[in-house]
Amino acid sequence: MGTFMFRTSLGLIATALCGAVHAATLEKVAPYPKAESGFTRQAIHLPAQGKEEDLRVEILAGKPLTVDCNRQRLGGTLEEKNLEGWGYPFYRLEKVSGPASTLMACPDGKSKQDFVPVIGDGFMLRYNSKLPIVLYVPQGVEVRYRVWSASDKIEKAIAE
Structure with missing residues (x-):
């Protein structure tokens, strides 16, 4: 023990x-600015990888909500901003709308806690281990991420 x-x-x-x-x-x-009132500043530090040009980072901002069998989602746009004088990008999720849901009748009537993501534009970013991904999001919004990689297999289109 x-x-x-x-x-x-x-x-x-x-x-x-x-x-x-x-x-x-x-x-x-x-000198990334501190988060404004009502926002939090969150950062993602990515490890160095070979062929980073073949990788993308999907930002999954969202909230844990009580959901049923319907598909839930929140809405918003992740905007890229520029750190003046430095040229470094940072990202801001100004507001989150919703939740929106499908309207299926759930047979069991059970609900559970689940992470509901924000769906919108700007959430797929270039992989760059040299700079942190700095995000400003409304309080209560969690930021998660996943890394996507391109396949080594490349196909050729057929002229028709």
Whole structure:
């Protein structure tokens, strides 16, 4: 039991230090503005990869909501902004609308907690490990992401 508690404590300390390092690192990269009232600033630090030109980062901003069997979604647009004097991009999700839902009759009437993403324009970004992806989103919005990669297999179109 003592070893488990010690490892857990070390894990929590390491997590806290990583968060502090990333916050300090973000400030060392460029003077990204602090989040305005009602917004949070979130950053994604990507590891270096070979052939980064073949990779994309999908931003999954959303909220955990209680849902039923219907498909749920939120609406919004992720806008790219420019850090003046630096030329570095950052992204802003100004507002989130919804939720919108299909209207199927759910036979079981059960509901569950699920992550409901914002669907809209601007959420697929270029992979660049040299700069953090800095996002400003309304409070209460979580930012998740996934990395997409291109297949090595390239097909040829047929002239018709």
